Amino acid sequence: MVTLIDHIDDNVCGHPGLIHGGMTTTIANSSLSLLAALNAPKNARIVPLSLNMDYRKPIPTNNFVKIHAWLYQINGDKMKTAIHFYSLKNEMLVEAVSDIAVYPLSVVD
Secondary structure, rough: OOEOOOOOOEHHHHOOEEEHHHHHHHHHHHHHHHHHHHOOOOOOOEEEEEEEEEEEOOEEEEEEEEEEEEEEEEOOOOOOOOEEEEOOOOOOEEEEEEEEEEEHHHHHH
16 A cells, blocks of 8 residues: 655646645555555556546545555456545545556567
8 A cells, every 4th residue: 555645836827725626646656656566566557457437526636645556366467456535524525446467578578
C-alpha cells in the first residue's frame, strides 16, 4: 500500500474552487503507476491498461487530500490496483481501479 498526502492548489480548477477531473485522473494514474513500479522487477516498464474512476464528491481546491493506493492482484505480467481519495475528515471523494501491465524493457524496446 502507498499512502500520500497531496495539497490541491487553486491552479488546477475545473470550476472555481473545485479540482478539474482530468487532474484527479492524472494523480490517480501517477500514484497507481508508482505503486506498480515499487512492486515490479527492477528495470521493468509500467504500462497502464485501464483506469475506471468513480467520482463520489467534488474535491475542493486549496485543500489537502489523503490518497491510499494498493495492489490487490498479480496475474503474470498484469497487476490490478485500486485507489481511494479521502478528505481530511475521512469522506471518500474518489475511488478507482486500474489494470497495469509490467514488461521487461527488452519486450517493449
